[in-house]
Amino acid sequence: MTTKKLKVGNVPNLRFPEFTEEWETKKLGDLCKMQSGKFVSASEIFERQIDGLYPCYGGNGLRGYTKSFNQDGIYSLIGRQGALCGNVNLVNGKFHATEHAVVATPNDNIDTIWMFYLLTNLNLNQYSTGMAQPGLSVQNLEKINTVFPKAKIEQQKIATFLSLIDRRIITQNKIIENLKTQMLGLQEKIFRQMIKLKDHSGKILPLWSFKKGGELFESISNKNHNSDLPILAITQDLGAIPRDLIDYQITVTERSVESYKVVEIGNFIISLRSFQGGIEHSDYKGICSPAYIILRNKIEITQHFYKYYFKTPDYIRLLNRKLEGIRDGKMISYSYFAEIELPFPIIEEQQKIASFLSKVDQKIHTEKAILERLENQKKYLLKQMFV
Incomplete structure (x- = not known):
């Protein structure tokens, strides 16, 4: 493979050396046939696959399984609407494509898999229209100029x-x-x-004792800062982490930051999603929204022991015992946390x-x-x- 261009023109920077002919400029509609999928009602979609059902794909990928299919083969599916507008998936076999996906069928002189990578590389979301609900039409897709090897x-x-x-x-x-x-x-x-x-010495360690959450941890609300600490995002997969380290952009005013709480290294945080993903741990010092409950250990513990315990399904079930039937976003109170027994x-x-x-x-x-x-x-x- 070579990165040397033989001449200025429609030639990629990285190319297999046996090919020297310039690539040709065409519209996407000249390289493939594009058509929208067909509507299927939610009542016709099953969560699990069983005999006689076929995968059902929307613009964002697999939606479930249906009793009928409208495509059979290898195709690129392009998301038409929403947050993943322009998303491209390669699908193989018999399946049903919904109206939220555009099915791209390459012409005979175009390789199917190459077409998938071309569409992926084009960043199709940039061609969407609409503000509140971005969308891609077949007509707009067909007009996109691209370059291909003959x-x-x-x-x-x-x-x-x-x-x-x-x-x-x-x-x-x-x-x-x-x-x-x-x-x-x-x-x-x-x-x-x-x-x-x-x-x-090889001796089996003693059985565990148990203490209530309130015996091990206290709720703290330290707002003594000059707003110069990093703002922490409280996430289920990364714990508490500075927003600058991840793609997490929320605008806050200087005045609102004044009410933020200080989070010290080793603190735990009860978030709005703790009933789903457990309690988060912080390896960073920073500040976070006053909506969160900050926990600090009252007695000697090994923090990472509880970091892992607070994320177990068993503990999350304990958190949810009194929250069943309450709508998404319910905050777990410190008083409730304090009553739950924890291993010690x-x-x-x-x-x-x-x-x-x-x-x-x-x-x-x-x-x-x-x-x-x-x-x-x-x-x-x-x-x-x-x-």
Whole structure:
């Protein structure tokens, strides 16, 4: 593969060396046939796949399963509306495409998989219209100018190369999901005391005692700051993290920030979503909305022991016992948290458990970093292998 252009013109920066002919400019409508999918009512969509049902795809991907199909083969599906307008999925087999997706069928001289990568690279969302509800029409899609290699074999080589990276990304995602499953299984066994740990001399550690949340943690509301600390986003997957480190943009006024609470390293946070994802832990000092409840330990604990315990399904079920039937967004009060019994093994065992789970957690973070590099590599190659 070479990055040297033989002449200025419609030639990608990165190209297989055996191809030298310039690419040709065409409209998308000249390369493929585009048509909207067909409406299917919600009552006709099933959550699970059983014999006689076919996948049903909307603009945002798989919606469920239906009794009929309107496509049979390999197609690119383009999202027509909403937040994922312009999103492109490659679908293979018999399936039903809804009216929220545009089905792209390439002409005979265009490779199907290459077409998928072309559409992915075009960033189709930029061609959407409408403010409150962005949308893409078939007519607008067909008018988009693009550049393509006339030699189908070049299209196929590009598609094969990029497909190898996609398969590696799929494998990496499976590695991460398997590790997450292992982590959940280990947490369940450890916190249900199905695994017996031993001390340094080989003696089995004593049975756990239990204390109420209010005996271990107190609610604090420190607003003594000059608004110069980073604003923290309270997330279910990353815990408390500075907004600048993630794609989390919410405008706040200087006056409103004055009422924000200080979060110290090691504090826990009860959020509006704790009934769904547990209680969050902070490895950062910053400030957060006064709507959150900040917890600080009153006695000696190993914080990461509780960081992992507060995210277990068993504990989340305890949080939800008094919240059943209450609408989404209900805040868990400190008084309710304080009444729930928490495990309190000796500090030595807390440290052993925290250390062990941290190693598995770090492995997951390492594999996620590999995935991010692969995805960035794919983005780079898409830009370089298309004009």
